[in-house]
Amino acid sequence: MAREGRFAKGTARRESILATATEVLARDGYRGTSLRSIARALELEPAHILYYFDSREDLLQNVIARWDEDQLIQGWEPDPALTLDLYIGAIRRNLEIPGLIHLYLIFAAEAAQSDHPSHDFFRERFEKVRRMLATAVEYEQNAGRIDPAIDPDRTARLLIAVADGVQLQALMNPAIDAADDLAATITQLRSRVDHAVS
Amino acid sequence: MAREGRFAKGTARRESILATATEVLARDGYRGTSLRSIARALELEPAHILYYFDSREDLLQNVIARWDEDQLIQGWEPDPALTLDLYIGAIRRNLEIPGLIHLYLIFAAEAAQSDHPSHDFFRERFEKVRRMLATAVEYEQNAGRIDPAIDPDRTARLLIAVADGVQLQALMNPAIDAADDLAATITQLRSRVDHAVS
Structure with a gap:
């Protein structure tokens, strides 16, 4: 159960990163969208995003x-x-x-x-x-x-x-x-x- | 006259750089084509190409x-x-x-x-x-x-x-x-x- 909970949390976090990345693309355009700008919008470290994506x-x-x-x-x-x-x-x-x-x-x-x-x-x-x-x-x-x-x-x-x-x-x-x-x-x-x- | 001669030589050199760049693209594909690889095919320094192109x-x-x-x-x-x-x-x-x-x-x-x-x-x-x-x-x-x-x-x-x-x-x-x-x-x-x- 604990493992499933962690998995669900990971999935939710992935989803929120993807939703935010789309918002940043819409707001700042392609060239304004970097790991750094997505991380800033999520109040995360850029390296943290790479925990969820390769x-x-x-x-x-x-x-x-x-x-x-x-x-x-x-x-x-x-x-x-x-x-x-x-x-x-x-x-x-x-x-x-x-x-x-x-x-x-x-x-x-x-x-x-x-x-x-x-x-x-x-x-x-x-x-x-x-x-x-x-x-x-x-x-x-x-x-x-x-x-x-x-x-x-x-x-x-x-x-x-x-x-x-x-x-x-x-x-x-x-x-x-x-x-x-x-x-x-x-x-x-x-x-x-x-x-x-x- | 001397100036026109230099201009003609510059145009010929530009043309030969463009022809070689197209050959390198055909041979090595887009990712294999760099200033360096074009310069190598022309036996020039990469910086020399930037004398003819911005x-x-x-x-x-x-x-x-x-x-x-x-x-x-x-x-x-x-x-x-x-x-x-x-x-x-x-x-x-x-x-x-x-x-x-x-x-x-x-x-x-x-x-x-x-x-x-x-x-x-x-x-x-x-x-x-x-x-x-x-x-x-x-x-x-x-x-x-x-x-x-x-x-x-x-x-x-x-x-x-x-x-x-x-x-x-x-x-x-x-x-x-x-x-x-x-x-x-x-x-x-x-x-x-x-x-x-x-």
């Missing part, structure tokens, strides 16, 4: 994983009838925290190198999102909402690319609404069925 | 600008009838040099912060590519190849996003062919006109 990379990777879980992406098996619209909503919420988009894009680009400690995390994340979106596209094809001639896997890759790519452009130019651009892409995808079915 | 960022930014000029993007005003296909070709050539894609994506993501020394470079580059692609989309609309109801600016942003985003996925998983995915997007864009015109 490294800065491990902490940041878990910030992204936690954000994913808080989004659509809860359990990674949303209702396929709703997934595409939930994905738009998730991107819209990202735009409220540019520091988080910034973290995600820099970190994903760095992790593309196969010896990066977060390489497997990102590779699996891309796979998961692709599968989730491909399942949604197939569902909407069966429901007559999307042209059945479209390749679900490629479409899923393209939707992720649009989301990532337009978020990068929105960081450069805040006049760009990445969620609107993604929504327009999905509307166009659905509009094609009118012709296909006729 | 900083590592300035050098890397110029590597990207030079690569752009070598691509479609020569003069930034290609024949609008060919632009979309040239864009696919440019992405296909990028895929031969993953280190360059890696450099571009990390550097663009970092430069999203408005105080980054390369922020204006990337912001203007996104604008230039967007204008070039939007002009091509308008041209193909007038030529009856693309549905005239489509918004050229948004389509241009989406094509850039697809290119950037699928290149990121291709770095994670080399089985993904980013140029094929971009080509499929452009084929779909053009196929819509059959319905729109009828």
Whole structure:
């Protein structure tokens, strides 16, 4: 029992570190977010954070994983009838925290190198999102909402690319609404069925 | 005359540094490319490179600008009838040099912060590519190849996003062919006109 209690306390402390890291990212942006600034907000020593996370990379990777879980992406098996619209909503919420988009894009680009400690995390994340979106596209094809001639896997890759790519452009130019651009892409995808079915 | 001669020599030396930096990126990847490794390939001292470029960022930014000029993007005003296909070709050539894609994506993501020394470079580059692609989309609309109801600016942003985003996925998983995915997007864009015109 005592051991379980300690484990629960450790889990709660990890959660509070991740929540605070997300707040610091939202407030100070990516470059303002360091182990030191997160520790200061928690009134901890930086070294104490490394008791709960193996490294800065491990902490940041878990910030992204936690954000994913808080989004659509809860359990990674949303209702396929709703997934595409939930994905738009998730991107819209990202735009409220540019520091988080910034973290995600820099970190994903760095992790593309196969010896990066977060390489497997990102590779699996891309796979998961692709599968989730491909399942949604197939569902909407069966429901007559999307042209059945479209390749679900490629479409899923393209939707992720649009989301990532337009978020990068929105960081450069805040006049760009990445969620609107993604929504327009999905509307166009659905509009094609009118012709296909006729 | 002597001054012009020195200037020409300086330009030639800058060019040879940029060409060598691109070769080192192709051979050793992004993480293997440092001022030191570029200097070694040129049989120069690293400090000597900084005589021609203000900083590592300035050098890397110029590597990207030079690569752009070598691509479609020569003069930034290609024949609008060919632009979309040239864009696919440019992405296909990028895929031969993953280190360059890696450099571009990390550097663009970092430069999203408005105080980054390369922020204006990337912001203007996104604008230039967007204008070039939007002009091509308008041209193909007038030529009856693309549905005239489509918004050229948004389509241009989406094509850039697809290119950037699928290149990121291709770095994670080399089985993904980013140029094929971009080509499929452009084929779909053009196929819509059959319905729109009828």
